Amino acid sequence: MPIPDIRTHLPGPRAQQIIDRDTASVSPSYTRAYPFVMARGEGAVVEDVDGNRFLDCAAGIAVTSTGHCHPDVVQAITTQAGKFLHMSGTDFYYEDQVELAEQFGKLVPVGGAARAFFSNSGAEANEAAIKLARYHTKRQYIIAFLGGFHGRTMGALAMTASKAIQRKGFGPLMPGVYHAPYANCYRCPLGLKPESCSAECLGFIEDQLFVHLVSPDEVAAVMVEPIQGEGGYLVPPKVFLERLRVLTREHGILLIADEVQSGMGRSGKMFAIEHYGVQPDIVSVAKGIASGMPLGITASRADIMDWPPGAHASTFGGNPVSCAAALATIRLLRERLVANAADVGAHLMAGLKVMADRHPLIGDVRGKGLMIGIELVRDRQTKERAVEERNAVIQGAFRRGLLILGAGQNAIRLSPPLVLTKAEADIALRILDEALSEVEHR
Ligand code: PLP
Numbered sequence: 422m423p424i425p426d427i428r429t430h431l432p433g434p435r436a437q438q439i440i441d442r443d444t445a446s447v448s449p450s451y452t453r454a455y456p457f458v459m460a461r462g463e464g465a466v467v468e469d470v471d472g473n474r475f476l477d478c479a480a481g482i483a484v485t486s487t488g489h490c491h492p493d494v495v496q497a498i499t500t501q502a503g504k505f506l507h508m509s510g511t512d513f514y515y516e517d518q519v520e521l522a523e524q525f526g527k528l529v530p531v532g533g534a535a536r537a538f539f540s541n542s543g544a545e546a547n548e549a550a551i552k553l554a555r556y557h558t559k560r561q562y563i564i565a566f567l568g569g570f571h572g573r574t575m576g577a578l579a580m581t582a583s584k585a586i587q588r589k590g591f592g593p594l595m596p597g598v599y600h601a602p603y604a605n606c607y608r609c610p611l612g613l614k615p616e617s618c619s620a621e622c623l624g625f626i627e628d629q630l631f632v633h634l635v636s637p638d639e640v641a642a643v644m645v646e647p648i649q650g651e652g653g654y655l656v657p658p659k660v661f662l663e664r665l666r667v668l669t670r671e672h673g674i675l676l677i678a679d680e681v682q683s684g685m686g687r688s689g690k691m692f693a694i695e696h697y698g699v700q701p702d703i704v705s706v707a708k709g710i711a712s713g714m715p716l717g718i719t720a721s722r723a724d725i726m727d728w729p730p731g732a733h734a735s736t737f738g739g740n741p742v743s744c745a746a747a748l749a750t751i752r753l754l755r756e757r758l759v760a761n762a763a764d765v766g767a768h769l770m771a772g773l774k775v776m777a778d779r780h781p782l783i784g785d786v787r788g789k790g791l792m793i794g795i796e797l798v799r800d801r802q803t804k805e806r807a808v809e810e811r812n813a814v815i816q817g818a819f820r821r822g823l824l825i826l827g828a829g830q831n832a833i834r835l836s837p838p839l840v841l842t843k844a845e846a847d848i849a850l851r852i853l854d855e856a857l858s859e860v861e862h863r
Contacts, residue, residue, distance in 0.1 A: 424466050424848060425822020426474040432456035433471025454812075454826060455819040462489025465838045465845050467824065478837040478849050479824045483650070483682050483792070486709030487753045488840035494712045494749045501745035508741065510539060511734035517744040521718075524751055528691055529720045532700035536726040538719040539739025543681035543707035544572025546717030547644070549733060550705045551576055553721060554642035554675045556728050562640045564626060564674075566603040568652030568829070571644060571679055580644055583651045599635060601625045603649055604657035607785040607796060608804060615658040623664050637672035642703070647693035650682035653829025654794025656787045662697040675702040675725070681717075682792070685709035686754040686839050689763030689790025696789060709839075712750045716743035758839040766790035768843050769835065772850040780857045782807055782814075793835040794828055795853075806831035810860050817856030823849055 432440060436458035460470045465488055467477045477489070487494055501517070510518045518539065526535035538549050551563055565571065565580035572581065579595035581587060588594065602622045606615040613621060631637050647662060649655040669676045678701035683693035687709060690696055694704075702725055707717040716739070770786065770793060777783040784798030784807075797807035797814065811831045818825050828834035835849065 422474065424474055424476050424845070425852075427820070427822045428473055429471045431473065431820060432458065433469065433473060435470040439470060454815055457819065457824060464488040464491075465841045473822070475819075475822045475824050476837075476845055476848055476852070477824045478835045478841075479826045480836055480838045481713060482708070482826065483687060483836040484708045485713045485838045486685050486687065487712045487750050487758060488838040489713075491712060491749075491753060491840070493753060494746050497745040497749035498714065498742055501742045505741060507737070509736050510739040510741075511736065515741050515744075517741055517748060518739045521739070521744045521747050521751075524748065525718055525720055528751070529704050530692055530695055530700055531702060531704060531720065531722045534723040535720045536723045538726070538733065539744075540707075540717035540719065540735050541715045541737050541740070541743075542572070542717050543679075543705065544574040544577040544717075545735065545738070546681060546705035546707050546719045547571045547577045547580065547677075547679060548574055549717075549719035550644065550677045550679075550703045550721075551580070551642065552733055553703060553719065553726060553728065554677060556732065557725050558641040558673070558675060560639050560641040560674075562597045562599065562635050564599050564601055564630065564640060564643045566645055566649070567600050568603045568605070568649055568655065569600075569644070569646055569679075570649075570651035571646075571681075599630050601630060603645075603652065603655060604661040605653075605655050606658060607655075607787070618658060618660065620658065620661040620664040623661065623668065626668065637674065640672065640674045642675040642677050643669050644677040644679055646679045646681075646683060647697065648683040648688060648789060648792055650792075650834075651828055653796065653832040654788055654792060654834050655829075656789060659697050662694065662699045666699045666701075677701060677703040677705065679705050681705055681707045682836075685750070686759035686762050687790055687792045687836065689759065689766050691754065691759055693789065693792070710750060711743045711746040714740075714743040714746040716740070716747055754839070761841070762790040762839045765841050765843055765846050766793065769793060769841075769846045769850070772846065773853075776850065776854055776857075779854075780861060782810055782857055782861055788835075791835070791837055791839055791841060794832045795835070796829070796832040798831070813860045813863075814853070814856045817859050818852055821852045821855060823852040823856075825849075825853075 522537040570583040785796040799805040
């Protein structure tokens with residue numbers, strides 16, 4: 422069957438009915454970029470309720486790592502669902518949770534034996550990370566980065582500094598969080614080039630925060646996304662994370678890598694921080710870990726996870742069906758999909774770089790593996806943000822049968838399932854090319 426295959430106006434009649442019901446009954450706080458109403462999916466292809474078929478380069482916001490309904494994952498879920506759905510790993514035991522902790526512990530690059538805490542989402546994984554950091558260090562302050570997204574629960578939201586609307590009306594947030602500038606090499610405020618810089622942007626922590634606002638010996642942790650996701654798919658230079666590691670170690674501060682979006686193979690390595698050769702103390706994951714089943718994991722070096730029984734727990738965290746899905750996901754990632762993300766990601770990136778020559782709207786193409794950002798600008802010299810144009814390209818892609826999302830103020834993100842083939846990547850490139858041309862010719 423051809424992909425994409427758009428047979429109705431969008432939204433089609435059935436989709437429109439569901440959207441109308443949603444408008445009347447579902448929280449208006451959700452942001453829907455376009456009216457896609459899912460009926461089913463397989464691999465990187467999704468079908469809506471009117472029978473239109475789309476190529477999915479959004480993966481449910483970077484979640485369906487093994488593709489939609491990978492047979493191995495579906496089999497693992499069904500088998501576990503036939504045995505038991507829930508028993509609460511916080512009060513009882515089941516083998517898959519232990520197996521997952523062991524397997525994850527061998528993968529996570531924290532530089533030694535690890536332990537895992539289980540939750541249900543990225544926000545919860547980060548809540549656990551900051552609670553653990555505070556508990557272990559007996560310090561209170563946290564440093565996070567401008568543009569960072571760490572979740573929307575009150576603790577995680579205090580660290581999130583992505584869009585003001587996400588914080589507006591909810592203050593006061595958890596106190597004790599400071600934000601520093603992230604390495605945005607395309608828009609370096611210091612005018613430096615990534616090839617020759619020494620992550621001077623981190624000087625803000627040493628020369629401003631530590632001098633004027635907080636003593637480093639009171640800082641429990643620095644939380645960082647190794648590749649900033651919602652903030653625009655920003656890839657920092659190696660020296661940024663290397664220097665951050667040196668700085669944190671020097672002051673006994675824990676380094677927390679939020680790999681909720683960048684982890685589980687998306688970057689072409691199991692964890693994005695592995696591209697940097699840096700070992701964090703705590704790692705949080707969610708999204709891609711269980712191919713779409715809700716699961717968060719906060720892992721740390723075993724000596725750091727020293728909190729006693731009762732200190733932290735979650736009724737649903739580490740649900741047995743999610744654990745079974747995660748074990749199947751990890752197997753698939755290790756066998757083929759992390760390598761596929763690197764391979765097809767390089768292919769996609771090369772195609773985008775060629776495309777950038779033809780499209781003045783493209784200011785920057787960046788990313789690793791299948792975590793790729795395309796920043797659109799009105800003028801390559803001034804780098805004026807092409808916000809409306811970015812939104813129009815996303816709409817144009819949707820009408821042509823390609824699902825993509827925005828990131829940051831004016832970037833497009835490509836975060837397809839890691840099963841994407843080169844032929845599918847070429848389809849995505851063709852549609853993007855057309856959508857960009859349409860907007861440029863307006
Ligand atoms: N951390 C990062 C880096 C994320 O990208 C997200 C979600 O986009 C979160 C945390 C929050 O995850 P969740 O929406 O599962 O709470």
